[in-house]
Amino acid sequence: MEEKKRILTYTGLKKLEEELENLKVVKRKEVADKIKEAREQGDLSENAEYDAAKDEQRDIEARIEELEKILKNAEVVVEDEVNLDKISIGCIVTVYDEEFEEEIEFKIVGSTEANSLQGKISNESPVGRALLGHEVGDSVKVETQAGELEYKVLKIDRSL
Secondary structure (H helix, E strand, C coil), rough: CCCCCEEEHHHHHHHHHHHHHHHHHHHHHHHHHHHHHHCCCCCCCHHHHHHHHHHHHHHHHHHHHHHHHEEEEEHEHHHHHHHHHHHHCCCCEEEEEECEEEEEEEEEEECCCEHHHHHHECCHHHHHHCCCCCCCEEEEEEEECEEEEEEEEEEEECCC
């Protein structure tokens, strides 16, 4: 079974590559040193430091495997080449929320990079999916669990 393509912005790709490098070069060595120190304390059967270090090692290796899989199946959207005529992955969209009478800014990213606290929404989310392909001036209705939302597209921009 082929892995699903992971859509990433160039910024998101760099961030994941840096995390992977840090895990492989820095964290692996740190946890190996912790295991070595714990072993030197003697009896491993009742050694909490050893158990904790082994758990940490397992978590690091799992994250490395996950990152490698994401990067292997990454499809990178170069933000500088994004067409600003229509909303697409990699652009920043300013919309007007009709119900709350406020402007909201979203950055449309792949699901791997989504972080609602930073205003990054996935192209697979209800709002992201509804906005894709629309132009400035369009009204967009979005079905969500909280009910129907209506946005008017004010601006489409590149990320900085």
